[in-house]
Amino acid sequence: MDKLSTMQAYCRIVDRGSFARAAEDLGVSAALLSREIRLLEDSLGTTLITRTTRRMSLTEAGRVYYHEALGILDAVHRVEDHIRDGAGAIRGHLKVNASNSFGTLVIAPVLPAFTAAFPDLRVTLSLDDRVVDMVEGGFDVSIRIRSAMRDSTLIARKIGTVHQGVFAAPSYVAHAGLPTRPDDIPHHKVIGFLLSDHLTSWDMVGPDGPVNLSVDPAVRVGSSIVLRDLLVAGAGVGTLPSFVSDGPVARGELVRLLPDYRFAPRDICAVTAARLGMDARVMAFLDHLQAALKG
Template identity: 30%
Template sequence: MNKLQAMEVFVQVVDAGGFTRAAENMKLPKATVSTLIQSLETALAVKLLNRTTRRVSVTADGAAYYERCLQILSDVRDAEDSVFRNRQSPSGRLRVDAPTGLASEVVIPALPEFFKLYPDIRLELGCSDRQVDLVEEGVDCAIRGGRRLTDSRLVAKRVGTMHYVTCASPAYLERRGFPQHPNDLAEHHCVNYFSARTGRMFDWYFERDGQRVQVALSSHIAVSDSYAYTAAGLAGLGVVQMADFLMAPMIEDGRFVRILEGWTNEPLPIHVVYPENRHLSAKVRVFVDWVTGLFAHHPTMH
């Protein structure tokens, strides 16, 4: 028995004063209406209705149950209306976390369009290269790059791809020359990037014509922030390898020069992640959909 449907049928029978009219109003067979009422009475172990050949009346227990059914059905309709309105015009506080460079260079410049679509959302955008704990810190969702997402408490949706380029400042290349092969980087200064969470240094990977080269770097400097990383490269401290979306404008205006052309770097998948046990609210859903579209149309993110 569908308990909610049985409650709706019971209310209709009481309001209509009989089974036949209730069945007509609900566009159900009269036998179905009768069966649902009988099942409801059996489940409750009480008689709800007095039946005669001419009319149906409510028992004392039935009258009390009728009032509770009215309230329950009203609450259900209110909940459905609330969800519908929220889907149509999501509102309220939305807390999102994203890497600093990605937030500053890709997400924030596009936010005016987001707020045109969803003016009632109040966005709190945490910008950090530190990987936050969404559950502990009350974050609704986060944008993350990674091939393996190790936190089993999170659901991940892939929304884009991050491509990398290897560059150096003109002053550095004038001083040290151009490397011709990834292995030549052993003779160069490179700027290392390390995880703010684990302290682990990241190796560099290159591919060309089926050949794959992994380079473990030693350097004078390592940083854990994307803007500090590019600043180190601009200062001539060494070769850098950074996301294309961040480097492209600086390559175009001559602040960086692309090197090791012909060698490609393994792209990094980008995901939006959110806690698995948290209801995916309308505001989170529309943000995820918006970010997916944003990255799909970005020249370097798909």
């Protein structure tokens, strides 16, 4: 029995809360994992995991083994990362989570160059606009756009900044008129993003100070990309993050409204579980992504 591999498998089972999900992550069968854990328990002379048909739970010995194993595996990873250098260190499987719009418009275009630079690395990019449980999902890093990080069990590295603006198509402005003050917005057809923190309340800062504007979107959608397309089609006015609006504005498909009023900028954060830190795979990916954001 390979003790390190078994430790890694055991920790993944605990993290995922399931033999089946851990087996999928590791690319082995659940039966093989179950057999490995039984051998581990036999060698230790104690039960680590109690299992029923519906759930699993750790014994006290299982909890102790889990925390001690994490320390051993972290130490091994640090030694290996220190010894390796260059692209040779970047191998294995990197699992990334991001929102649909950021993943589609920002990450996907830079993936070909990244995978070409690190051919020994497999990458899984999962897109979801809702905040996911990183450990439950088995992700190495999640890219989130937030004004603040509230989960103390996670660590975040800022890799960029997003600015939010109000936009409409020239065709919409031509027939509905140009709003020049925030008070004009409620008289227009507003399109909102369902998961936005400002769906019905816009907090902006203008020439005369802070402004809070209540809005009632006539259309509400669950995708920033769909929202962008509706605005380009002349369906109304709405807010977009800069990475979504920059292209249509450059092509003349959208115009910025209320340019003297600004939303608070938000950070693009790379988030990992605190106990995992950011390993060589994650750091290589973030360096590549951050360079693309600056470019």
